[in-house]
Amino acid sequence: MSPNETLPSDPGSIAFIGGGNMARSLIGGLVSRGIAADTIHVAEPVEALRAALEADFGVRTHASALQAASEAETWLLAVKPQVMRGVCEALATQAQVARPLAISIAAGITIDQLSRWLGGDSADATPLPIVRAMPNTPALLGAGMTGLHANAQVDAGGRTRAEALLSAAGKTVWIEDEALMDAVTAVSGSGPAYVFLLAEAMEEAGKAEGLPDAAARTLALQTVLGAARMLTESDEAPSELRRRVTSPGGTTQAAVETFESGGLRDLVAQAVHNAAERGRQLARANDEDA
Ligand SMILES: NC(=O)C1=CN([C@@H]2O[C@H](COP(=O)(O)OP(=O)(O)OC[C@H]3O[C@@H](n4cnc5c(N)ncnc54)[C@H](OP(=O)(O)O)[C@@H]3O)[C@@H](O)[C@H]2O)C=CC1
Numbered sequence: 399m400s401p402n403e404t405l406p407s408d409p410g411s412i413a414f415i416g417g418g419n420m421a422r423s424l425i426g427g428l429v430s431r432g433i434a435a436d437t438i439h440v441a442e443p444v445e446a447l448r449a450a451l452e453a454d455f456g457v458r459t460h461a462s463a464l465q466a467a468s469e470a471e472t473w474l475l476a477v478k479p480q481v482m483r484g485v486c487e488a489l490a491t492q493a494q495v496a497r498p499l500a501i502s503i504a505a506g507i508t509i510d511q512l513s514r515w516l517g518g519d520s521a522d523a524t525p526l527p528i529v530r531a532m533p534n535t536p537a538l539l540g541a542g543m544t545g546l547h548a549n550a551q552v553d554a555g556g557r558t559r560a561e562a563l564l565s566a567a568g569k570t571v572w573i574e575d576e577a578l579m580d581a582v583t584a585v586s587g588s589g590p591a592y593v594f595l596l597a598e599a600m601e602e603a604g605k606a607e608g609l610p611d612a613a614a615r616t617l618a619l620q621t622v623l624g625a626a627r628m629l630t631e632s633d634e635a636p637s638e639l640r641r642r643v644t645s646p647g648g649t650t651q652a653a654v655e656t657f658e659s660g661g662l663r664d665l666v667a668q669a670v671h672n673a674a675e676r677g678r679q680l681a682r683a684n685d686e687d688a
């Protein structure tokens with residue numbers, strides 16, 4: 399969806415549990431698409447973050463997760479993986495009574511873990527409908543990318559609700575094999591940071607060639623913007639767009655050969671693999687029962 403477009407269906411009342419960076423990006427996307435701010439509740443322990451969310455978006459904020467959760471039919475769990483277990487266990491009784499649609503955006507944490515933690519002490523608690531989602535920070539501009547995976551308890555209405563909520567952030571794709579959510583995290587969840595790193599490196603290299611600081615930054619950033627627009631707005635493959643910049647025997651060829659002989663592709667593959675592996679580690683490290 400492009401910014402300012404309204405959503406195809408109303409996601410209903412939402413409680414964000416955690417009001418940090420990613421929650422802020424998603425809330426910005428929802429509010430800019432006309433979702434009523436008073437249907438969005440946010441639980442966040444940091445008072446300054448609560449005040450900023452209220453001032454910027456008009457959403458309702460709470461210091462208590464339980465209080466926010468009791469106000470909404472969808473819970474969006476947006477805390478760090480390292481604290482997810484404690485947060486879920488504190489909400490378990492309410493979860494079994496209210497039976498919300500629970501959506502987690504935490505890297506690594508699996509649906510099985512969320513289901514056990516939200517199931518409370520009862521080993522035979524009926525599994526909740528749970529969606530695992532992996533958005534990214536361009537959500538703030540409506541230019542995000544989210545991978546979604548649902549458990550069998552999520553019905554068609556739940557899938558529509560989750561998709562409506564996350565499509566406020568940009569594009570969505572359903573991933574049927576949950577094990578692939580760590581790969582989604584490694585490519586698109588963390589991916590904006592890889593592009594920012596390339597932009598930083600281009601800026602620094604420009605300065606090393608003698609460009610003034612401001613010019614080096616503008617040249618690097620506008621080049622990333624222009625290239626990203628060509629990638630998404632033309633029908634050509636990335637390799638063809640690259641070929642059109644690369645005059646035989648010219649300057650681009652000199653640079654691209656340097657990247658290729660330096661092993662850029664292998665380095666990117668290794669970085670993405672390590673990010674996915676870190677997601678799997680986060681799941682294991684935060685679950686002594688796994
Ligand atoms: N940032 C990103 O680009 C992306 C992040 N994610 C996932 O989103 C989740 C959040 O990440 P991010 O927004 O970057 O992290 P942040 O630390 O910015 O946000 C998490 C917020 O949750 C708060 N919090 C801690 N405990 C509770 C609680 N019991 N109840 C309510 N709020 C609580 C934290 O407060 P305090 O600081 O005091 O602990 C913090 O403000 C992570 O699981 C991450 O894997 C997914 C995709 C992209």
Ligand SMILES: O=C(O)[C@@H]1CCC=N1
Nearest residue numbers: 504505583587588589
């Ligand atoms: O770095 C992280 O762990 C989170 C998940 C994806 C992006 N940020």
